[in-house]
Amino acid sequence: MLGYEFTRWWTYRRIRDTKMVHYVWTVPLSLTTLSFLIYYILPVRPSITGVGGLLDRLSLAFTILPGFFISALAAVATFTRAEMDETMPDPAPTVLVHHQGRLVPIELTRRSFLSYLFSYLSIMSMFLFFMCGSVEFLDRNFDSVLGSVANETLRTGVNIIVKNIFIFFVLYLCSSVFVTMLHGIYFLCERIHMPNS
Secondary structure (H helix, E strand, O other): OHHHHHOHHHHHHHOEOOOHHHHHHHHHHHHHHHHHHHHHHOOOOOOOOOOOOHHHHHHHHHHHHHHHHHHHHHHHHHOOOHHHHOEOOOOOOEEEEEEOOEEEEEEOEHHHHHHHHHHHHHHHHHHHHHHHHOHHHHHHHHHHHHOOOOOHHHHHHHHHHHHHHHHHHHHHHHHHHHHHHHHHHHHHHOHHHOOOO
């Protein structure tokens, strides 16, 4: 049961709706690929790691964001507007919830949808803060482990592949947070004020 409770923030990515694949995969992966390509075609590439590097600057941004997202989550949970508790328009997005020992699909209200969205953003921004902040430590340890590989060509190849995979992964998570944040802002500034019909 603890595993279920501790991973409910991830439910945003499990919402069953035809449009969710765009918010979760299509747009973030497109942004990630585009960013990755732009970085590699730049004549002068910015530093990824180190003081003033891209990950260092991202880490600064992610020190602030969790507080904003948690505040937004609290506001959504207590927002007194009847429309917030109406089921979303048909076909309503659904999620599986644990009820009496089994997983049961429920249709989402605007309040529950936004609660899952801001829960996801809160935890992801904290996770990215720790990830970006620990890159220097991970990088030094990875280089130390790779130093034991005798073949220099193999060592260089593995180093390039692993670091590029890591950068792509971090870019994807950042893109996911950015796209989800835009989705949440649209909901808060416009969609919750419109009727379901």
